[in-house]
Amino acid sequence: MSDTIIKSAQPAKQKLEDLLDEVKAMDLTLPDQHLAVEQLELKRRTIEEKIGRLKLYVGTLGSINEKWSEYIQKQKNAQKRKQEEDKYADMVDDDKDMYKDEFEVAVQRLQQSMINNERFQQKELSQMSQQIVNLPQLPLPTFNGDPKSWREFWDSFDATVHFQKIPDIQKLNYLISCLRGNMSQSKKHSMDLSDEITDLTHIMNVPSKFSSGISIIP
Structure with missing residues (x-):
């Protein structure tokens, strides 16, 4: 049973590791002032998607851990229970701190980048609105085709x-x-x-x- 649980955790662990590497490689610096609104929106959606996937994979691993913990609690044989506890500890202890720390850092970076993007967009829209409001109230030139x-x-x-x-x-x-x-x-x-x-x-x-x-x- 525990071997099946371990096997079921591997895909989520691999996906989480790959996604953490993706987040590390992302350019999350302040937006370039020349970026179009559409590009900022695309970046925002990408960040939201990364955060969603991070939470999904961590949630999946959390559910698997709970399932394994319940399985261990049901073991009546003391020796068998000890074996399962040791096996569980070997798998979890190797990754727990790393995943926890990297997950928290990744989410914080992504969320801060989203905040920066939103502030930048609000500033750009505000400046644009100000420009429109302050557009010179002068007669516009005309062109008759000559x-x-x-x-x-x-x-x-x-x-x-x-x-x-x-x-x-x-x-x-x-x-x-x-x-x-x-x-x-x-x-x-x-x-x-x-x-x-x-x-x-x-x-x-x-x-x-x-x-x-x-x-x-x-």
Whole structure:
């Protein structure tokens, strides 16, 4: 019976050891200020998953230990009981302190990293909100499709909106609101542009997109 219990504990022990090694190798330093919100969220989910697995494996080993302890208590033969107790002690004493210490350290590191990530995200969101609130209340420049006026328009838009620390999609919305023209398919063009533009800086190199008479606002 005890051999079966020992055998059942091996997979959980191996998984726990591997996971502890994974946690040791993880970069849990303070987040880089250039990390996107999506990357921070991915890191948070990864940390949560590691903590969940650590608790699962430790819980599994705890259940196995309880099962073995109950088995020992049921032994009526004193010699047999002593043999089982010695066998149990040999297995548990070798790993107990190591697993306990490493588990606690690993969970503490992961939880502290989660706290740091959350604080960083809150700070970034706060700064972003402040930037949005403090966006200059100035008339935005407009562009009517004339290639000759593109550079002047972009320089003004760049200073007024693009330079601000706000999401690209919001910059794009501001940009769309600045475009003028009288083409009938304005909304279709605007949707096409929204799907196509992933980095506003490359717009500077394609003024023809806006010089072809595209109308965003009827």
